Structure formats: structure tokens, C-alpha cells
Amino acid sequence: MSFFNNYIYGSNEYLGRLYLIVSSLITFGLITLYSISTDPLSISSSFMRQLIFIIFSLFVFFVLNQINVKTIHDNSTLIYIFSFLLCFVPFFLSPVENTYRWIDLGFFYIQPGEYLKCATIILIAKYLSNHQLEVKEGYIVFIPILIALLSSFLVLNQPDLGTAVIIFAPVLPMMLWAGVNGFTLFLLIAPVITIIAASNNMIFNIWGVIMFIIFMTFQGGLLKRVLIYFANIFTGLLFPFFWNDFLNGYQRQRFIDFLNPDLDPMGSSYHIIQSITAIGSGGMFGKGWGQGSQTQLKFLPVQESDFILSVIAEEFGFFGIAVIMFLFFMLIKTLLDIAFKSSDYFSSLVIVGLTSILFSHIFVNSAMTIGLMPVKGLPTPFVSAGGSFMLLCFIILSLVTNFSKN
């Protein structure tokens, strides 16, 4: 490994570790895909397709590696505008599965929303690094949030709620990294928690008290703090009213359908039940490779992309899951290490943003398979089958490699 590092990238020890982890994850994914393909060696099997995507992505990885960080930094606005416009292209093509998310390239589909995520991060990173001195001021947060909102609003119209939410995932960690003060960050997440907490009286009361204490501890004008506090409480109180009384059942359903168009006709609870049964029946060491009765009998739908972790859990047991979770942990930690050691501010912020994207995918996908989150088509990095997202993962990898060269 060290030879590999020294030869290509000088003496950056973290990159070697990163590649080792990524190769392990990919191998793990391929082994699992092989197990669930009916005819793994035919060109249309998910295993072979994945193999082809990986080779193609590797090629893209090496090409992108040639691009200088400074080029990316200086052209970040251009990159953003380009990605933004690319997201409009599907609206002029015929819809794929009733959505406008995909561009059909013949041999596979690409999802421009995925690339908009990266472009958003780069633009936000540039803004934050250029305004480093003002970072202690509260207003610094507005521009990054506006950029994220713009991107998010666009993909929401495709419609793609999953990507729209994920676009916000990097915003908080990047601001934290940039040094935005804690109270400002708290103000940003408070309304979201308020709305969620509003579903239950008890939780809402507890949250009200916690919020009160936090507001009291921080500095600033009393009137301002009290106003913000009550604005929060009222948002929480009004939301259920708005949801239950203002919208009728039909409108609510329309809204849910709009947000979640890939709702499977079989019903999402069916997915969760099958996934949990598959996971639970795997036990400590699993049923063995190719032996998962739930997955092999195809009880579990979309198992090669959204539910690949359930397949791993059934065939390799908790042991397999522990290994893969360890790999995920090391992946994210290594990326944070690289960000921390990075010599310039912009690179460091971009890497933190990209890391947040990968982590949110890992978290949402895993949480979905064990029923902690609603079914949402977000694949797991480097493991799930799927060309567009695999390509994105490799683009992220190549950006990280690039940005750690300094």
C-alpha cells in the first residue's frame, strides 16, 4: 500500500487507507450482488452491470484526477450553473418512471441531481472560505442556505424529495467546520425539530423546556431571544393544525404522493416487514452466502439497490453488518482526517461537505432497512447496485484525492 501511495500521491498516508476501505466495500457489494443474481455472468445481471459501472467510474476517476484544485475553486460558480442547467434537461425528455430525474444516455441513466449536490457544496465552500473573517457574524449563514434552497427547490420539482433533503445535509457540518457560532446553528435546526416534536404533546413539552434553557444561556438581546422562542413554539403549534384541518384528506394524499412518487404499489410497509424479517433471521453469523431464503425467494423487492444491507444481514449475519459498519465508520473517519489535515480552507470545507453526503446516504439507507426511517430510494455508497450513484461516489473520491494533494 505504501508503495502505491508514495508512487502516485507522495506521502499522504490517508489516501492509501481510503482506497483500501473503498475497495473492501466494493468487493463486499459485488460478492453480495453475485449471490442474489439469478444468472450472475449474463450481461444483464445486476452483478455484471455493477462491474461495468465500476470500471467506467474508475476511468472517470482517473480523468477527473487530472484537474487542478485551483481550476475547480476558480470555476466553482460556473460548475454550479452548469450542474443547475443540467437538472433542467430531463424536463425536456420523456419522463422515466413518471419523474424528470434521469437523462438516458443509452447505456445507462444519469441523475443530474446527484451532481448538483457536489456543485452546491463547492459553491458554498468557496463562499465560506472567501468570507472567513465574517464567519462569527450571524448573517454569514444566509447565502449558503439560499444556495442550498435553490438547488433543493429545483430537484424537488423533478420530483425527488430524497435528493432535495440530502442537499441540506452538508450545510450544517460545513458551517460548523467554518466556525459559525453554535447559537446560530441551533437557530437553524430548532424549527425542524419543533415541527417533528409537534406530533406528540409530551415530546413537544420537553422540547419547549430544552429550547427555553438554551435560549436563556446564550448571549444577545432579551427581546430578540423571546421573539425567536415564541416564533418556534407557534410554528410547532400551527403545523398539526395546518396539516389536519387546513388540508383535507385528498390534498394530504396528493401532497404525500407528490413528495413520494416512487411509492411502490405493493405498499412500503411490505418492504419494511420483509426487510426486517430478512435481517432478523440472519442471526449472529448469517445463513451463508447464497443461502438467504428471504432474499433468494425474492420476498424482498429492490434488494440489489435499496435493500442490499438486508441481504448482507441475512446471509452474513450481525457479524457481516458489524464488518460493513466498521468499514463505513473508517471511511467517514478517514475522510474527516483528510479534511482536518488539508492545508487550505476551501479544500477542507469541500471534503467535509462531500463526506456529509456520503454519510447521510449511509445513515438514511441503513435506518430504512431496519425500519427507523420511511422508505426512500437512497442507495448506499460503493455497495448498492446502480450506475449513476456509483459514478457520483467515484467523483467524490476523485475530488477528495485532488483536494488532499496540497
Add this chain to the structure above:
Amino acid sequence: MLKIENKADIFHYRTLLFVLVFSILTLLSRYFYLQVIEYERYSSKSQVNSVRAQATYAPRGLILDRNGVVLVENYPTYILTVTPYELDNKEKQFQIISDITDISIDELSRRYKKYNQGRFLPTVIAKNLSFAEISQIEERRLELSGFQYKRFDERLYNDVLKDAHFLGYLRELDRESIPFLDKSQLYRAGELIGWQGLEKQYETELRYSKGIEYIEVDTYGREINTINDNNIPAYPGKNLTLSIDSKLQQFSKNLLIDQKGVILVSNVDTGDILSMVSNPSYNLDIYRGETTDSDWSNLLSDEDKPIINRNIAGLYPPGSSFKIITAFNLIEDGLLDPEDSLMCTGSYIPPGSSNTFNCWKGDGHGLVDLNKAIAQSCNVYFYETVQLIKLADWTKTAKIFGFQNKTDIDLPNELIGQIPDKEFFINTYGRWGWSERGVLLNLTLGQGDILVTPLQSLRYINHIASKGKTAKLKLNANKKVEYYDDIILSEQTWDRVIKGLYDVVNSEGGSGWRAKQPEVKLYGKTSTAENPHGEPHAWFNGFFDFEGQTYSLVVLVENGGGGGAVASPIAGEIVKFFTSEQVEMVNK
């Protein structure tokens, strides 16, 4: 190197690391809870039984004619499937099946291999089983573990129209095609899908919507119980009502009985196609059940090409009907006075050439004006007058009338034919291998490199019949009437041409006099199109008013001879059909 130095704080690094560790541990503990603590529960749940979702089906929509006559319906058959891992003695069990169904063991083994989808999934090995065969299988149920039969609807065609190409057919879906289909329709290998004709065009409407049924199965996949909660019922496909009148279709088919060719009848006002015959044809039933490979290759290699729908995919030189294209240019652009006459002596020698071009009438038409030239289809008149027109203008007019363009009919695989322009001639004959004046002599007779489909010809005559504002041709009776781009020509131009077409049928010496009917005003143009395959093709394109509606028709008899002698009488018969007693069927 960028200027601004990284000032990442170790506190921020630790905060993010803490969030990471916390989230991963949350996930892991949940996995641990499910897989280790609750293992017994889920293990037994997965072993004893699982819920399997199974698709349920409903019938595909029917295809009806405009009067509600069923043209295509569904016919129940049974298919036999086998699930590989449930077999206990493959050879012996195949022997039993072979005895019952008369399918050889070799054939069964071949299908078993070919259609295999995996050890746990049922594979289709026999189709079209009769109820008697199913009963025998049911009797020997115990010996036949792993074998299952289920109902499988196939298409049944009405005897009258079982050779109508436009209906199209269904095909069994293979795994390779699935990624290219609409995913929301949930296609699976082995299901039937509209593959040609209207079945393909209206696949989304005709196809049933699949239902879901939840079944409790044991660890071997055997059914234990059906669960009634959350089942989604299957809904039948929508019926498709055609503009076709099956009586007229049958009547016109009989007019062509031994000849190759096409008969098209449409309602000009709505674009509805009432009859679309393409002869020879073949029995659509061959797509059902078992057709031997030799039957197939005979059909495909047949020189008369019965497999092709000549209406949309047959390309023919149009012949004299294209003289009208020249006429449109002459009148609209004021290139001559239509009342002026010139002398037809039976032949024409272009200036500066030594070649003689003959009129079809050897001793000539004498003095000819535009009206007479159309009515009697005088070649010499058009030879001389086409010299006044530029090639580019001429081809532009042809294209305005829809040639070398799709008619947008609701059928897949329509061909567009060819209107040769300057570029075409340069590519084909070289820059100096042709002259504009020379090729126009050919084009004005609708000969040479022009190719059109009969349907384009129908659109052409509809444009004339409606004076340029024309409904798009269609087969679906319930499809909204749409219009082609308006063709804007002066009223005088339309009137002159239409008068000419009237005289083709109704004046003395008109080339289409054999089509004339006493009670109906029929307009038309005969064509006799020379071609390299033998006798000329006989055409008649025409329209007539009947009970307040305008109808149009195209008759083409391949290698039939003269348009006047062969195609006109057939056109006359069709008009007669309208005036005879069956009329109320048509006009409904």
C-alpha cells in the same frame, strides 16, 4: 495552492466524529437487537412462513369496430410451469407430462433450460393446454410435485378480420426487453405485450392493471394461506373502439380477392379510417399457440410479402395522380392560363433533345386545356407545362401535401417514402448525370424515384377534398380529431383541380369513367404506375359526398394494369356499397 489556510478546529473535528460514532452505534444496536436478541422470533418467522406478494391479472381490453362488433377478444388457455427445486424425480415426472400432453421429453427439457429463471421461480414448459389435459394433471397431482398450471389469456380474432394487419399482435416478453419498457406497468418475462399494430400503439390503454395478492407460503414456497388485507385488485384494460367498419372492410377485401393491393376508405371530415385492406395477408392466429418454424419461414420468405401492411409500409410510384402536383404549381403561381390549350399529337420532344416522350394515347388528345389534361390524363400537356416549374418548387408542393412525411396515423412502423430533390439526384446520379428539365418529365408523371405509401396517397386526396384543412387520419374512433397543417391555396386553384377530378369520372373520355355512379358525385384520379416488377400498378384515388359527409378512397392493385380499367371499377363498387342498403352501418 490556494491562499487561505485551513483553520479547522480540533473541537469541530471531534464534534463531527462524535455524531458519526453515535449514529453508527445507534444503527448497530438496532441490528444487534433484531439479529441477536430477537433472532428466534424472526428466524422462525422466516422458516415457517413468509408473505409472498403475487401478481394477479385481469383481461386485456377488447378491440371493437365502430358498430361495436368485437374484432379481438380474449381466449382462456392454460400454461404449465415447473419450479426446479421442488422436483423430486425430473425424468419420471417429465415422462408423465409428456404422456399427457404429447410434447416430447426432449422438447420439455429444452424449454426447461431455455426459460429457467432460477431454482426458486416457476418456469413455463407448456402452453395452450386443454381442460382435459389439465384434469389429467390434476389427477396425478401427487406424482407431480413442483408442477403448477394457471390460466393464461390469449387473443382470439374475429373470423372476419383475423387477417387485418393493423390489429397487430401480442408477443411473449423476454427478459432482455424489460429494461426498455415503462416500469410503472410492472412487466415481467413471459407476459404478453402488444408487439405490432394497434396492440402495440394502444398497449397502455389495452393492458390490464396488475393487482397484488398476498399469500402466506412456507419455507419451500408452498402456499399455506391467502391474506386478504391490503390486496390490490387487478383491473381489466380499456376497450378500444376503432373507426373501422368491419362490413365495409370485409366487402372491400372481397374486391381484391386474388390480387395484391390495398383498399383504403376514410371519412374526410373526421380522419376516421373505415376500411384498411392489405392483400395478401396471413392469419393472425399464428401468433397464438404453437406455430412450427417451417410455417414461419414460409411466411417470412413468401415473395408476395403477406406479412407487410402495404398501407403504411408498402412503397409504390404514385403515377399520374402526381400530375395534380404540377397542376397546383401551374395555377397557384400563375404560370399559365388554365383556359389556354396546347396540342397533343401523341408524343413530345423536349427542346434540344432527340428523345421522344409518348402520351399514353398514341394518336394524341388534340387540343388540350388544363381541365381536359387532368380528366383524360394527358401526358404531353404536363410534359410541356412542367417545364415552367422549378424542381425545388415542385418537390416543395409534393411535401406540403404530406409526402415524404408521416401521416401520424396511430400505427407503429409507418414508412415515409421518398420525394427526390436536387440533393438526391446529385447523390444518386452525380452532379452532371441528370438535368432538372429531364427529371421533371418523369416526376410530373409520378414516376422515376418517387415512392409513396397508399396511406400518404389517402392523405393527399383528403387534402384536396377538404381544400387544405384536413383531419389527421386515425383508427381509434374515440381519438380527438386533430388537423394537419393547413394548406393555403387560392379558392380558384382548388376549384380548378376539383373540377378536373370531377371530369375524370364524369366527363366523356375521362380516364376514370368506369367508377361513375348514378346517385353520387364521385371525384377522382386514375394512375397507371410503371414499375420494374412487371405490369403497372393500377391506382384510383378519389372522394365523394354522401349524406352530408365527405368520404375518400384509395384503391391500389399491384401489377394490376391500367388504373382506369382495373382500379376504377373497384372504386365504383365501394361507392355502391355506400348507396346500397348497408349504408346505415357506415354512417352511424
